Amino acid sequence: MQQLIVIEGPTASGKTALAVALAKALDTVVLSADSRQFYKELSIGTAKPGMGELEGIPHYFIDSHSIANPVSASQYEAEAMELIRGKLAHHSKLILVGGSGMFIDALCIGLDPIPADLQMQKLLTLELNEKGIEPLLEELKEADPDYYQQVDKQNPMRILRALEVIRLTQIPFTTWRKNDLPKRPFEVIRFVINHPREVLYDRINQRVDLMIEAGLIDEVRNVSEYRNLTALQTVGYKEVFEYLDGNWELETCIDKIKQHTRNYAKRQLTWFKRHPETIWLDAKPTNEMRDEILQIIQK
Incomplete structure (x- = not known):
């Protein structure tokens, strides 16, 4: 049976680097479960990894869709399952990486067949x-x-x-939500990168400063026609719209992004705790966490 190795963690915890290191060691590919990195139009505010960070490892569900056609958790589940059963079926191990708990669970566990309109x-x-x-x-x-x-x-x-x-x-x-969930054709092994809170908050604050330097304000301005879409009612975008609308000074906008990102990270960690089988990794250098995971999955 295939193994789906899940690398979870709050924003700015170092998930991408760990997923890439694991994929290299296992000669496999990475599926992203970040609900905003799907979109070609959003890069800076979603902390989308650049080509250098991906290090030549094939990644799926990054820059895969247009924001004009939002991706639901059920659509993501269907598209990812099709890939795993088809194009990626020959891999004995796959890496799933992300911080969007609902999308991770959609693939790992499945969703009830709930109507939509x-x-x-x-x-x-x-x-x-x-x-x-x-x-x-x-x-x-x-x-x-x-x-x-x-x-x-x-x-x-x-x-x-x-x-x-x-x-x-x-x-x-x-x-x-009480219907029976579908069986999965793979074994799921979950890992969460866990930083001390003050370290995580410092990483978040630094990341926000880098986003501003990289041109976040212009990115948000360029997608303003889509501002009513759910993907843009999120941290890093809604605050910049407040600034562009003249409601906040830039300094206030930046402080709010940092504050709201820290709040979001707390909610992510709460979500990850819903799954008692998850293995929590104390944050260390990437290669040490990679080796720790390799030892666990090869037992």
Whole structure:
């Protein structure tokens, strides 16, 4: 049976370098599970790795789609499974790397066959932009209190997805999520890179400064026609829109990106803790973490 080796971790934790080092050692390829690095139009604000960082290792789901056609977790699951069963079937081991917990779980575990409707998605996005998240949270609390207690209330994508299903079917989102999940044709081994919090926060702050120097403001300006899409209602983009709209000074914008990225990293770590079988790696030099993983998977 194939092994799917998952390298998880919060933003700025060093996942790309570790995934590349592992792929080299195992002569295999990397699948990305970063829900914003799919998009060709977004690079700086998503910390998309450059060609030099990829070191010639084939990567899938980086620069693979246009932001004009957003990728859902279910679409990602379907496309990744097709690759694994087809083009990548000859590899005994594959690397999956990312920080988007929902997309990682979509591939590793599977998703329930939950209905979707593009018009309802557009309507909900319009409501979010016009009225904010609070009325939508109240609707969710009334319609599905169980999911309301579980959901990350800072993540509009999950709020909108639940309400989309509830409005379409008049059935709580929680009920839909209880169906049997599909069997996977691979063994999943999960690893999380774990930095001391102060070290991680320092890495995040440095990364944001580098993004600004690399031209984040211009990148956001260039995709402003898509600003209502969910991918741009995220950290690093929504703050720059506030600056471009004249609501914040640049210094405030940068401070907010750092603050919100740190908050996002905390939520990522909370998500990763949902899976008790995950192996947590104390952050070390990349080659040491690579060797530690190789020892574990070869046992």
